[in-house]
Amino acid sequence: MIKKADIVIIGGGIQGCSIAYNLAKKGAKNIVILEKNTCASGSSGRCGAGIRQQFGTKMNCILALESMKTFETLTEELDYDIELNQAGYLLLAYTEKEMSQFKKNVELEQSLGIDAKMVTPKEAKKIVLPLNLEGILGGTFCPTDGNVNPLYTTFAYAEAAQRLGVKYYSFTEVTEIETKNGRILSVATDKGKILTSTVVNAAGGYSGPVGKMAGVDIPVYSQRHQILITEHIDPMWKPMLMSFSENYYFQQLPDGGILGGYGDPENEVKGGNIDSTWQFARTMAKKMVKLVPILKDVRMVRQWAGLYNMSPDAQPILGEHPKLKGFYLSVGFSGHGFMLAPVTGKLIAELILDRETSIPIDKLDIGRFERGELIHEPSVV
Amino acid sequence: MMKDETIICRCEDVTWGEIRKALEKGYTSLNEIKRITRAGMGRCQGRTCRRILLREVARYQKKKIEEIELTTFRPPTKPIKLGTLAGDNDD
Secondary structure, eight states: OOSBOSEEEEOOSHHHHHHHHHHHHTTOOSEEEEOSSOTTOSGGGGSOOEEOOOOSSHHHHHHHHHHHHHHHHHHHHHTSOOOOBOOOEEEEEOSHHHHHHHHHHHHHHHHTTOOOEEEOHHHHHHHSTTOOOTTOOEEEEETTOEEOOHHHHHHHHHHHHHHTTOEEEOSOOEEEEEEETTEEEEEEETTEEEEOSOEEEOOGGGHHHHHHHTTOOOOOEEEEEEEEEEOOOOOOOOSEEEETTTTEEEEEOTTSOEEEEEOOTTTSOBSSOOOOOHHHHHHHHHHHHHHSGGGGGSEEEEEEEEEEEEOTTSSOEEEEOTTSBTEEEEEOOTTOHHHHHHHHHHHHHHHHHHSSOSSOOGGGSTTHHHHTOOOOOSOOO | OOOTTOEEETTTTEEHHHHHHHHHHTOOSHHHHHHHHOTTOSTTTTTTTHHHHHHHHHHHTTOOGGGSOOOOOOSOSSOEEHHHHHTSSOO
């Protein structure tokens, strides 16, 4: 194992790989990724595959729009087919309160150049033919939202980074981060020690414990989220169907399988548990069959779980830690880490190498919680 | 030696050639091979191909089958209709 590195990235998922690739692309050398398992074995490879631009805060809209632009050319840039499928997201509203939030969201989105619009129930049914409109007051639709293969995307970044000289160590677990007088000295792993002054915490569901190793408290916690997928069937509809009040998201993927999940912040276990539960499968099946009744004869073939790394305002925490020089955070994505990684990886690389970023992310620093400047995202499943 | 065009995973249409390429790239664990080729991720969830895949991956790496770590077994044991899960009809 290498003894010394300019930059050590902890976590070999989509964040770590995107950051490493963007650093190397800008000419940085001696970059190491440390992954305790294998590439995309954590949340990146377990996510719902969706990528959307419809958000409720200006910050998330700007980041998501820029990320989508990157996704659109990523297959060519990384020379790896990530299976981009811009089939749209149809967000459905069930209450008047939700409708007025959606109107605000669409105004914001359109002002930033995101091609979302309000739709009536009738228009929703035109977009998704087998939809049961019961209880639906309307919704919003953005045709350029969609999905990619999250496994391929993570592998694509990892391989492109390695072609540019990045070293990727899988099955290598960080055990200690040695610091002195507010600076980093080294990172110890179960395979040996690496001297470095710069560390990026991109450990996703494990970013809290990694912070503690560096003596730093990060206000995040991890929570299990579950997903199921069905057998491949003939194409029935294209966009992602999503509701925040009824709490579901599901979509038919290009290969014909239907993938879906919901969030259950009150009942889901916190911490590192990623077992799947029968209760989830039953509840999710009920939600799917209610909204698209013809799904009752479609079979679930697999279910699994992964971790959301939650921050207090459901926005990522990005930037250098104020009390530990050279310790960069790319954590707390609250379920949107995969879809934002193309842009946040680029911005973290800019921050490390240039000390300034092409999109301002200073408001996403860890200090916002002490200052009381939280940016609450209302549109989260 | 298995031919490149031999299909290992019938559900996802994955050939030995695709698996061999993944092995050559350095993806040597079954979990990585599953994620990169989709072998074993289809309708039968690897019930047909798991043993063949295990044997060939072990042979390629000149290891014993017992030395290869298996992929995670995920529920359900066999495909189940969403309507049955939801409790709306009998299967």
